[in-house]
Amino acid sequence: VPPYSNLIYEIQLLKVVPQLKKDTIAVNSFLKSNSISNVITDPSGFKYVISTLGTGPKPTLDNSITFSYTGKLLSAGVIFEQSSSPVSAQMKSFTIKGFPLGMLLLPQGSKATFYIPSVLGYGLRSSQTIPRNANLIFEVELVSIN
Numbered sequence: 001v002p003p004y005s006n007l008i009y010e011i012q013l014l015k016v017v018p019q020l021k022k023d024t025i026a027v028n029s030f031l032k033s034n035s036i037s038n039v040i041t042d043p044s045g046f047k048y049v050i051s052t053l054g055t056g057p058k059p060t061l062d063n064s065i066t067f068s069y070t071g072k073l074l075s076a077g078v079i080f081e082q083s084s085s086p087v088s089a090q091m092k093s094f095t096i097k098g099f100p101l102g103m104l105l106l107p108q109g110s111k112a113t114f115y116i117p118s119v120l121g122y123g124l125r126s127s128q129t130i131p132r133n134a135n136l137i138f139e140v141e142l143v144s145i146n
Helices: 019-033 098-103
Strands: 047-052 064-073 079-082 087-090 111-116 136-145
Touching (some): 019 111
Antiparallel strands (some): 064 087, 111 136
16 A cells, blocks of 8 residues: 555444443353342342341441451452451442442341342553452442541
8 A cells, every 4th residue: 555545444333342241241250150049130240248247337428437458359259359347438439330329229237149240340540559440349348427
């Protein structure tokens, strides 16, 4: 092709698979292969299992909460972050959408496992420990609402 030539490309789009669909397939496959039952699915695509149902109130976005957590990659089960003791944070301060979405569903004193699709997690952002489009697992305990 000579320099500065005008080019015409004909492209046919065969299929579009939105990321949430890919995430849902991966999470559902993980749940099935690990025989995880009693899974509740939020309309957003967020999935969770409550292992201990607390008896306290549920937080709102205006609250600060104290909680314990372990964050893992769904694909490898590798822990990327965990609290060594309960930590406190404002509900509005979380960098991923899925975490406060899950906490809003839990009464104080609850323990749960969140299965967060990448679109509600870090999405296209990556770090040394979390790849792009990573589906996440968070094991959480909502200790108190402040």
